Amino acid sequence: MKIAVINTGGTLSCVGDPLAPMSAKDFAQACEKHLDPLLRQKFADIQVSYLTGVPFSASKNQTLDSTDLQPTAWCLMAQALLTHYADFDGFVLLQGTDTLDFTGGALPFLLAGFDSTGEITAALTKPVVITGSMLPMFYQEEGKGELALNFNTDAFQNLCGALAAASLGIPEVSVYFHHHLYRSSRVVKTHTSDVNAFSSPNYPPLAKYAADWSLYTEGWLPAPLRASTSLDDPKQRAEQLKRVTQLHADLDLFPVMLLNAFPAPYSASQGKALLADLVDAMVQAGARGIVLQSYGAGNFPSGNPDAPTEGAVYQAFLRARAQGVYLVNSTRVPAGAVKMETYAAGAWLRLAGVISVGDMTPMTAMAKLMILMALAKQQAWTPEEVERLMQTSLCGELG
Template sequence: MELLQAMRIAIINTGGTISCIGEPLAPMSAADFADASVRMLNPILTHQFPDLEIGYLINIAFPESSGATLDSTNLQPTDWCIMAKGVLTNYADYDGFLVLHGTDSMDFTGAALPFLLNAFDENGNGSAVLSKPVIITGSQVPLYNKKSGNAELTINFNTDAFQNVCGAVASARTGVPEVCAYFQNKLYRGNRILKTSTSRFSAFSSPKYPALAEYGIELKLFNEHWLPGPVHDSVSLDNPDVLARQQAMVDSIAENIDHYPVAQLNAFPARYSRNTVSAYMADMISAIVSTGASGLILESYGEGNFPSGNPDSPSDGAIYQALNNATNKGVNLVDCTRVIGGSVNNSAYASGAWLPQVGALSSADMTPMSALAKLMILTSFGSIQGWSRDQLRAMFQTNLAGEMCSVNSLDSRTNAVLMPSQSICTLDGSARLTNDQAAGPVLIAVSNDTLLWSLPVVPVAADLPGRLVMQDDGNLVFYSRYNKAIWASNSGTSVGASSKLVLSGHYDVNSPCQSKLLMQVFNYATNTCAARLYQTP
């Protein structure tokens, strides 16, 4: 008889509705919840999954709560570090982790944990990479039922709590190497979720990124949307040295993060006066800055439009001046959108085009929750590492853990193809590589359309339009419409080389010699440049 290899899943109960009981609802302690689950939940799960072993990490406590668990309404940034440390401390002993969490701030925790369970070098490449599933779930109704003090505790079977726990455990067994959120039959990327309902069991959605799995009659995996995990053992959290380094990093961030608070400010109709240069929202911005904020997330209208305080001359507006003053004082501004779908494109309208002038960074398609968590954690980590402000701003606009679309790169393991009419650009938007339908890939200076680079081999009209592909062997290849290789960077290796095409730096059309624009094939498996396609003199 063949013995099954045990699949070990650890459950961390942080609190929330899922672990509340009684009338009115009150939280169970982590120990009481674990005891009830061992008696009533474990037999059901192990009947479905005979190889499953479940451990309950009951010593992970939140100091601000006398009961150790915590309603997610009261979570602080340091509590993200407590959860991350709980995973890292027990990482070697389990194959996956299930985090039970309240729904109020689950989208913030889902955004924060990927930046605490992964680390990145100055190029945005993973230096410590999560290799196991961390699944966050919760519920709209409790998992257990107890009508009175003397009543026997029972499972609420026909509820989202029971279904979500079962689905989250099944999802953890897949080995998906990232932080996810499971809710109402769907597995989502954790830093892409939004709470979109207070009353439906489908409380969360992911408008800007597809689901990673869906539970119907069986669990259907959409692994083409998964993060690929560590590129090599040398950066995997399975490596004891990497794990120890990440634990130390989280400890340092926990000590540091409260010094770098980030606030969110929603765009809303409010009083302003263009003649006296005053505005209610400008006063709010100044007040936020005066509290010591290190960052400000603007939840703008539409594609990234924010009131300036003067419709005809934004730079004369009180809001413009308040934001500009914030930037000059070291506050990092981020332009997000309060719209749940789509991306930020503040250049589309004059009412948003002024925001880069005051230093506002584009968030692409990040959620405001991801933008807040990312900026706070990167600012804290960057202060420890001695990053310059420019380094921090570049890292913020780089896709690190799947939280945003990659605006300046093609990655062989995730977004590998540039289709006709698609483009990538530098983080500041000064140069753009476009796969032109009539010319193939062309690199241009955006402000005056100066051609900087094109394929060394000129495609004939019959070959176009084509595809530019960053292959996992390290070769950047342009294929014709009939899938014939027209040109290659010749940077590949026979043993494979996970790589990305990166467009970085800045191009100044008025001072080309002062520009620092670089387009390269970067082999991030070996952390080396494999091919330099363009570099300003």
């Protein structure tokens, strides 16, 4: 089985003090010298190749700490995957953990074709596994300046696990971390430094690895029924690459911002609220969409507890909607779903034009909304169609 490894940066491929990303070429050379002999012993049936031609021009060495990742980087990753799709049986994408859940939210929509009704026109038939680590794969030997393998680290374990997960052939984008394989659009980073840094609160794992694999096939996305609706079809693959290339040019035109609910000052009598000022500032800064990270089941301060539709935040949302800004409600709570009608403190949001995305993570909601708005420009979709697609599970991102 031929598996391509694409290194975008992150702790796994960092060296030095302080840690900084190696170039993709330097990392590939270090792997070929120190890691590949072990991989050949461990995975006799896997042939590993390193794709080094995915440059991130914002960085001199053309890889990035994921803190510096931009939305257009998602498109660069998808372009590389689509360009080499026919050459390999699976892919492992290395990324820093800080924004891994954003990348995991974006890639499924960049590697699938769908129309305005949500019908899938081109689907993955091969695995794409994202992984990273809390510790680097290599270190510089003291006094020698040469690289050596950090064997007993989560970097080695996660890369090996990701390669093994790719060999399972599950046809979707997933995340392998600390013995678990998750649907990528469902993961959240839940620890800053522990090796068990990611979880999937609203969707069970696709597989677990201990001495052997435990496969939970009932949770996998189905493979496309026909070759004509898969990325195996050269025509569909070319069309998807064309879409993603255009998305790379357009995505920055559709910025989406996250707005976390927090106890903020307001005055119902004066019609003022700090959160309203933040909404106005976001729109003035160019936001085309705002994803709310509400309290609990979807509650958000209106600026007037007794009459929410008279509150400053409600009025700010109306102003945003009048300028064509999409308003999406997710929850800041890791597990559970938005149900805005449960409390009066959330029911007013629908009157302001806010839509719910249920149990979708805020990171996935942000990425999906950006991509849908850019696709709407390509496909001439209406705002109503964009909102309907936001609330439709296209790649298993929504329960």
